[in-house]
Amino acid sequence: MKKIVIGVSGASGTIYALSLLAALHAEPDVETHLVMSKWARENLSVEGTGYTLTDVEQLADYTYNPNDMGATIASGSFMHDGMVIVPASMKTIAAVATGLGDNLIARAADVTLKERRQLIVVPRESPFNQIHLENMLKLSRMGVEIIPPIPAFYNRPKTIDDLINHNTMKLLDHLHIRNDAGDRWQGLAAAKQAAKKEAQNRD
Numbered sequence: 001m002k003k004i005v006i007g008v009s010g011a012s013g014t015i016y017a018l019s020l021l022a023a024l025h026a027e028p029d030v031e032t033h034l035v036m037s038k039w040a041r042e043n044l045s046v047e048g049t050g051y052t053l054t055d056v057e058q059l060a061d062y063t064y065n066p067n068d069m070g071a072t073i074a075s076g077s078f079m080h081d082g083m084v085i086v087p088a089s090m091k092t093i094a095a096v097a098t099g100l101g102d103n104l105i106a107r108a109a110d111v112t113l114k115e116r117r118q119l120i121v122v123p124r125e126s127p128f129n130q131i132h133l134e135n136m137l138k139l140s141r142m143g144v145e146i147i148p149p150i151p152a153f154y155n156r157p158k159t160i161d162d163l164i165n166h167n168t169m170k171l172l173d174h175l176h177i178r179n180d181a182g183d184r185w186q187g188l189a190a191a192k193q194a195a196k197k198e199a200q201n202r203d
Contacts, residue, residue, distance in 0.1 A: 002030045003080040004175060005073050005112070006060070007105035010039025011089035011124035015049050015160075016149055019168040020086055021059040023181055030177065033073050033080070034060035035104045037092075066104045074104060076111040082175050083112045087124035087149070090132050096121070096144075097135040113142060120145045120174055122167070145174055154191055155183035156198060 004024060008017040017040075024030045034057065036044075041053060057063045064071045072078045085092060085105060095106035096113075112119045121144060125132060136146050147170055151163040162182070169182035185191070 002027075002082075002175075002177070003033065004030060005033045005080050005083040005108055006035070007083065007085040007088075007092070007108060008034070008036040008040040009085060009087060009089040009092040009105055010037050010043060011087035011092075012043060012047065013087035013122075013124045013149060014040060014044045014047055014051075015164055016122060016124075016167055017086045018049055018051055018056060018059070019164045019181075020084065020171055021056065023168050023172060023179060024177075025059045027177060031062075032060045033062045033064070035064040035066055035071075035073070035108065037066045037103060037105060039089075064104055068104055069107060071104055071108075073108040074111065076115045078111075080112075080117065082118035082120065083109060084120045084122065084171060084175070085109060086120075086122040086171065088121040090123070090125050090135070093121060093123060093132070093135050093139065097138045113144070116143075118145070118175070119143075120147055120171060122171070123148050147171060147174065154185055156194060 006017060006021060008014060024032050044053060064073060092105055095102055096109045099110055101107040101110045109119055123136060140146055149167045152166050157163050166182040169179060172179040172181055
């Protein structure tokens, strides 16, 4: 049984967390531990995802209050197979990069680092300033995987869900969970054939 910790911070893009949670929820051999910051909850209420907080929490096996520094995931003795912060605000990235541990997300990430476990962050900001870039470089040098939600277009996405699912596929790949959440690159010849077929259908 894989145990995955999901931190949802206050950056825009809660839908990325929801997509990952839904994909993991569908995996019978994966146990999820969810903590959402105060501002992640606020974003959920305004970003039009169609999910309530109750809906989100039902996708996780365990949920935690972001201020509960005594939670199981706040200790290095809690064994897990990876943590993903999605989306990751620049404040949260800064807290992790400096070891601030000011809330449960940052603390859980801190113990993930000190125990040499997998940590993935999905930064959501644009443009990045020098502080943002330096913090992410510092984390990358510590082995943190930085996976911004940059869309791909070779798979000819038709909907917002197509764009989101591609990012979910990448996160699941890095968590070493086999999936078909998004369309994969099948080579240039196949891409050209798909483009040609689409153009013919428009004519």
